[in-house]
Amino acid sequence: MTDMSSPETPPSSPTPAFTGAVPTDALAAAAGAEGPQRTSRKAVVAWGLWDWGSAAFNAVVTTFVFTVYLTSSSFGPSGTVEAQLGWALAGAGLLIALLAPITGQRSDTSGRRKLWLAVNTYIVVAMTAAMVFVAPDPSYLWLGLLLVAAGNVFFEFAGVNYNAMLSQVSTPRSIGRVSGFGWGMGYVGGIVLLLIVYFGFIQGLFGVPDDDGWPVRLAMVVSAVWFGLFALPVLFAVPEYRGSGARRERVGFFASYARLGRDIARLWRESRPTLWFLLASAVFRDGLAGVFTFGGVLAASVFGFSAGEVIIFAIAANIVAGVSTIAVGALDDRLGAKPVIVAALVGLVISGLLVFFLHDGGQIVFWTAGLALCLFVGPAQSASRTFLARIIPPGREGEVFGLYATTGRAVSFLAPTMFALFVAISGEAYYGILGIVLVLLAGLLLLLPVRSTPSTLSS
Structure with a gap:
C-alpha cells in the first residue's frame, strides 16, 4: 500500500464558485474543521475495505456471474432476456437519476452520511x-x-455517501492515492471473491449440487455475507460526518429539487468547467461501465469462452485493473487528474479498436487487447472521482457526488444503446465493440476543453 501516513498541510486554495449562500470565510473554517490535517492509515484502510466488499455486487452480481446466469436459456430465449434485463436496469437508472442528488444533499444537511451509507449498503x-x-x-425471471x-x-445511493467520505479520509495532497487505493481494493476484492466462486462453486470444490442453479444461487449468499462483513470497518473507524457551521439549512424533499435546480444554474453561471466535467465524465463513465458490462458477453459469444473461462478472465482483468489503479494514484497527485483521465481514455479507445x-x-x-482495456479502466474511474472531489466546497460532498451519480445515470443508456444498435445493424456481436468505443471517444472529446486550473474552477 502506498504510504499515506505522513503529515501533510493542505495548501490554501480559492473557494469554489458554487458555494451558494455560504460565505468564503465560513467555508475556509469548515475545510479546516472537517478535513483531516494528515491521512490516517487506519481510516483509509477501513474506507477501502468497503470497496473491497462491494466487489460482491459489482463483479459477481452485475458483471460476471448472476446477470450471466439470469440471461441464460433457462430463463427464456436469447435476445428476449437480455432486453428485459436492459429495461430493468434502465428503470433503475431513472430512479437513481431522480433521487441520487437529493439523497446526497440530505445526507450532508442531516449530518448522517455514515448512517445512510450503512442503511443503503x-x-x-x-x-x-x-x-x-x-x-x-422463466417464472423466476x-x-x-x-x-x-x-x-x-x-x-448507487450507498456509493454517493461513500464517495462523499473521500474528503474525510484524505488531504488535498493524498486524495489521488487514497482514491486509487479504494478502487484498487475493489478490484483485488473482486479477484479473491471470484476465485472463491470459481473453485468453490463452479468447479465444485464445496460439493454444491450442479443442478437447479445452486452453484450460482449459493454464491449469491456468500457474496452477501462478503459485502456485509467488509462494509463494517468504515462504519466504526471513520467518524460520522457532522457538518459544520457552513452547512446549509435542511429543506423538505420537494424543496430539495428546487435547491438542486438553483445549484445547477449557479454552476452554469459561475463554474461552467465543473458542469462540463460532470457532462464529460457522465459520458466516458458510461463507456467504462460498458467495457465491463459487455466484456463477459463478448468473451462468450465472440471469442468462445466457456462460463469458467469467463470467470478466469475476470480474475485476470481485476488483477490488471487493481494494480494499475493503485499505481496510477500517485501520478494523479503529482500530475493532476485530467492528464490521467485523458491518457486512460486514449488507451481504452486504441485497445477497443484492436479487439x-x-x-x-x-x-x-x-x-491481450481485453486486458489492455482493463489496464486503463480503473485509473480513469479513480481520477474522475478525485477531479471532482478536489473542487467540491466543504459540506457539499454528498450533494455534488449525488449530482455526479445523476449525470452518469442520465446518459446510462448510451453504451447499451450503441452496443445494441451496432449489433442490430451488422448482425454480428463483435460490432458492439465499436459502439462502446464511440461512447468513450465522445467522452474524451467532451473532456479535452475542460480546464482544471484553480482559476477556472473558483470564483
Missing part, C-alpha cells in the same frame, strides 16, 4: 442474499430482474 446485502431464491425457470434493479438503485479489428485472431486477441 445493507439493503444491497439483503437483495443479494435474496437472489438465492431465483431458480432457473422477474424476481431476479427486480432484485438486480433494486440492488443497483441502493448500491474489434483483430477479433478473428481468437482468444489470444481478447486476452
Whole structure:
C-alpha cells in the first residue's frame, strides 16, 4: 500500500464558485474543521475495505456471474432476456437519476452520511442474499430482474455517501492515492471473491449440487455475507460526518429539487468547467461501465469462452485493473487528474479498436487487447472521482457526488444503446465493440476543453 501516513498541510486554495449562500470565510473554517490535517492509515484502510466488499455486487452480481446466469436459456430465449434485463436496469437508472442528488444533499444537511451509507449498503446485502431464491425457470425471471434493479438503485445511493467520505479520509495532497487505493481494493476484492466462486462453486470444490442453479444461487449468499462483513470497518473507524457551521439549512424533499435546480444554474453561471466535467465524465463513465458490462458477453459469444473461462478472465482483468489503479494514484497527485483521465481514455479507445479489428485472431486477441482495456479502466474511474472531489466546497460532498451519480445515470443508456444498435445493424456481436468505443471517444472529446486550473474552477 502506498504510504499515506505522513503529515501533510493542505495548501490554501480559492473557494469554489458554487458555494451558494455560504460565505468564503465560513467555508475556509469548515475545510479546516472537517478535513483531516494528515491521512490516517487506519481510516483509509477501513474506507477501502468497503470497496473491497462491494466487489460482491459489482463483479459477481452485475458483471460476471448472476446477470450471466439470469440471461441464460433457462430463463427464456436469447435476445428476449437480455432486453428485459436492459429495461430493468434502465428503470433503475431513472430512479437513481431522480433521487441520487437529493439523497446526497440530505445526507450532508442531516449530518448522517455514515448512517445512510450503512442503511443503503445493507439493503444491497439483503437483495443479494435474496437472489438465492431465483431458480432457473422463466417464472423466476422477474424476481431476479427486480432484485438486480433494486440492488443497483441502493448500491448507487450507498456509493454517493461513500464517495462523499473521500474528503474525510484524505488531504488535498493524498486524495489521488487514497482514491486509487479504494478502487484498487475493489478490484483485488473482486479477484479473491471470484476465485472463491470459481473453485468453490463452479468447479465444485464445496460439493454444491450442479443442478437447479445452486452453484450460482449459493454464491449469491456468500457474496452477501462478503459485502456485509467488509462494509463494517468504515462504519466504526471513520467518524460520522457532522457538518459544520457552513452547512446549509435542511429543506423538505420537494424543496430539495428546487435547491438542486438553483445549484445547477449557479454552476452554469459561475463554474461552467465543473458542469462540463460532470457532462464529460457522465459520458466516458458510461463507456467504462460498458467495457465491463459487455466484456463477459463478448468473451462468450465472440471469442468462445466457456462460463469458467469467463470467470478466469475476470480474475485476470481485476488483477490488471487493481494494480494499475493503485499505481496510477500517485501520478494523479503529482500530475493532476485530467492528464490521467485523458491518457486512460486514449488507451481504452486504441485497445477497443484492436479487439474489434483483430477479433478473428481468437482468444489470444481478447486476452491481450481485453486486458489492455482493463489496464486503463480503473485509473480513469479513480481520477474522475478525485477531479471532482478536489473542487467540491466543504459540506457539499454528498450533494455534488449525488449530482455526479445523476449525470452518469442520465446518459446510462448510451453504451447499451450503441452496443445494441451496432449489433442490430451488422448482425454480428463483435460490432458492439465499436459502439462502446464511440461512447468513450465522445467522452474524451467532451473532456479535452475542460480546464482544471484553480482559476477556472473558483470564483
